[in-house]
Amino acid sequence: MREINTTQIKDKVKELFLKANYHIDQDLMQRLEEALKEETSSIGKSVLQMIIENNKIASSEEIAICQDTGLAVLFIELGQEVQIIDGDFTEAINQGVKEAYQEGYLRKSVVDDPVFGRKNTKTNTPAIIYTDIFPGDKIKFTVMPKGFGSENMSALGMLKPADGAEGIVNFVVETVRKAGPNPCPPTILGVGVGGTADKAMVIAKKAIARKIGIHNQNEKYAAMEKEALAKINNLGIGPAGLGGKITTLAVNIDYLPTHIAGMPVAVNVCCHAARHAEGIL
Numbered sequence: 001m002r003e004i005n006t007t008q009i010k011d012k013v014k015e016l017f018l019k020a021n022y023h024i025d026q027d028l029m030q031r032l033e034e035a036l037k038e039e040t041s042s043i044g045k046s047v048l049q050m051i052i053e054n055n056k057i058a059s060s061e062e063i064a065i066c067q068d069t070g071l072a073v074l075f076i077e078l079g080q081e082v083q084i085i086d087g088d089f090t091e092a093i094n095q096g097v098k099e100a101y102q103e104g105y106l107r108k109s110v111v112d113d114p115v116f117g118r119k120n121t122k123t124n125t126p127a128i129i130y131t132d133i134f135p136g137d138k139i140k141f142t143v144m145p146k147g148f149g150s151e152n153m154s155a156l157g158m159l160k161p162a163d164g165a166e167g168i169v170n171f172v173v174e175t176v177r178k179a180g181p182n183p184c185p186p187t188i189l190g191v192g193v194g195g196t197a198d199k200a201m202v203i204a205k206k207a208i209a210r211k212i213g214i215h216n217q218n219e220k221y222a223a224m225e226k227e228a229l230a231k232i233n234n235l236g237i238g239p240a241g242l243g244g245k246i247t248t249l250a251v252n253i254d255y256l257p258t259h260i261a262g263m264p265v266a267v268n269v270c271c272h273a274a275r276h277a278e279g280i281l
């Protein structure tokens with residue numbers, strides 16, 4: 001067994017949330033530059049220029065990309081040969097989030113009770129943590145500060161198996177059409193197909209972190225990604241919802257086996273501030 005102590009975990013989580021909130025990945029920056037060339041509307045072009053400029057300033061000055069610094073979401077791949085020592089795994093993660101948001105001047109956006117009181121916890125915790133066990137002696141972290149303007153536009157459809165690929169593409173396009181300007185377009189869409197209602201949304205959220213330009217390895221799913229993206233970018237919503245060709249930058253579909261009687265489809269919507277960072281201990 002390889003020992004990893006909770007201080008290392010806390011420090012890694014803190015480092016990754018600071019990085020994710022300040023620095024947009026190069027693949028997304030490159031896609032935004034391409035989108036600027038593809039966009040034909042002058043107001044759409046000007047919005048894309050502002051987004052690119054904003055991301056460059058945030059990175060060089062190490063300030064938040066957006067005022068909504070998100071709910072802290074983590075996907076953790078825990079090696080089964082790792083022994084966590086000197087404390088509690090979940091507490092260490094939450095402490096890392098708390099220190100990142102306090103020391104990095106990032107907005108704390110979590111309320112304790114979603115209905116009554118809605119009192120800010122003032123630490124941006126608890127984080128949303130998904131842990132999967134894998135072979136090996138390492139821990140891989142994917143952190144995602146998730147803004148809620150876009151999260152609020154997410155949708156789940158319990159489609160019928162007979163709806164097929166066409167039904168899935170239509171559901172994804174319709175979700176974006178209904179969202180209009182609300183999710184701060186241009187968006188990145190994570191789509192989860194199969195599993196259960198809950199699992200479909202989890203893989204949809206994880207799919208947002210896929211590198212832009214990489215399609216599903218299954219060519220039929222890759223074709224659905226391309227078809228959905230083309231149809232969405234014909235809706236005319238455009239950057240910031242002010243009209244134009246570029247409403248969505250990428251559609252990333254992942255899938256799982258499911259029950260004979262169903263076909264869950266989850267669309268997790270992410271804004272242009274698609275922030276995530278990865279690290280390994």
Ligand code: SF4
Nearest residue numbers: 066147149150184271
């Ligand atoms: S949806 Fe994204 S870009 Fe819009 S306010 Fe929230 S985090 Fe910022």
